[in-house]
Amino acid sequence: MAGLALFIGGSKALGADTKTSDVDYFIIKTSSLEDELQFIVSQLTKEADIEERSLDWLVSFYEKVKDFKIRIDGKHPAIDYWDLRFISRVLIGKQLVFCEQIDSILENITGYITAIQNQFVSANFLNKYEDLLGLCLDNRFEEFYLEISELLKFALQVSLVKRNQIIELNSKWILFQIKQEHNLELNQLINEFYKHFYSRKFEKMSLLYLMRIVKTIALASSQKEDELTAKVISKPEICPLGIKGYKVAMNIFTKDIMIL
Numbered sequence: 058m059a060g061l062a063l064f065i066g067g068s069k070a071l072g073a074d075t076k077t078s079d080v081d082y083f084i085i086k087t088s089s090l091e092d093e094l095q096f097i098v099s100q101l102t103k104e105a106d107i108e109e110r111s112l113d114w115l116v117s118f119y120e121k122v123k124d125f126k127i128r129i130d131g132k133h134p135a136i137d138y139w140d141l142r143f144i145s146r147v148l149i150g151k152q153l154v155f156c157e158q159i160d161s162i163l164e165n166i167t168g169y170i171t172a173i174q175n176q177f178v179s180a181n182f183l184n185k186y187e188d189l190l191g192l193c194l195d196n197r198f199e200e201f202y203l204e205i206s207e208l209l210k211f212a213l214q215v216s217l218v219k220r221n222q223i224i225e226l227n228s229k230w231i232l233f234q235i236k237q238e239h240n241l242e243l244n245q246l247i248n249e250f251y252k253h254f255y256s257r258k259f260e261k262m263s264l265l266y267l268m269r270i271v272k273t274i275a276l277a278s279s280q281k282e283d284e285l286t287a288k289v290i291s292k293p294e295i296c297p298l299g300i301k302g303y304k305v306a307m308n309i310f311t312k313d314i315m316i317l
Contacts, residue, residue: 060088060158061084061087061154061156062085062086062154062155062160063082063152064083064150064152065081065153066081066083066147066149067079068081068230069081070149071225071230071234072237073230079105079106080105081106082106082108083108083146085109085156086111086112087111087112087156087159115163118144118166122170125169125173144166145174145223145224145225146225147163148163148167148170149223149224149225171218174223174224175215177226178215179298181211182212183307186208186271186272186309188204189205189208189268190268190293193264198260198264199259202254205267205268206254208271209247209250212271212275213228213232213234213274214231216274217235222234240277246270247274253267265293268293294308295307295309295315296309298314304316
């Protein structure tokens with residue numbers, strides 16, 4: 058008997074859709090759909106973007122992520138980005154059609170995906186932070202301003218996944234997700250970032266201050282831990298790695314990993 062799980066995802070699932078947003082549907086099916094079921098699905102998802110995977114793919118992906126090990130060096134996990142993005146969008150999507158066989162695997166896979174996302178976005182944050190520090194120190198301020206908003210988005214992603222939330226890996230909706238939390242501390246930091254950002258002070262100390270705000274955002278869920286956290290924030294060359302279960306940072310200049 059053919060079966061499927063159907064999800065509506067993307068901005069509509071998050072409540073972040075705009076007048077120009079597409080409707081995104083995600084399908085996982087057990088086998089080729091019978092004609093009647095295929096017709097129902099085609100009508101339901103008419104004029105929408107559809108992405109689908111098979112149950113065999115889901116089982117294989119589950120076996121792969123079960124073997125995932127956290128690394129404290131900030132390396133990207135050996136997981137295909139598009140597969141990770143698909144399963145992430147399914148897990149934060151709104152399910153319209155249920156299939157017990159598929160749903161049980163999705164329930165078991167959730168914890169592994171939060172850990173993988175955590176390492177993935179932490180690596181993105183580290184790489185972008187390193188790039189921006191170099192631009193700042195070389196007085197390439199226009200390029201810095203072009204990229205700093207991307208670093209902010211990565212920091213917000215780190216902040217969310219550290220609190221075990223699954224996120225949309227496309228970072229364009231991350232600010233909306235953060236604001237839905239009504240986290241006063243984070244919102245104050247974001248407002249401080251934009252207030253300073255729009256002042257457009259093209260001087261090194263001003264840009265380093267922007268990076269300091271962003272680091273504070275990435276550490277927002279663990280700021281009260283100890284005085285070493287404050288040292289990470291205050292030293293431009295030290296970048297936190299937002300890895301779940303670890304208090305780790307990297308010296309950008311020496312590449313040394315610091316266990317805090």
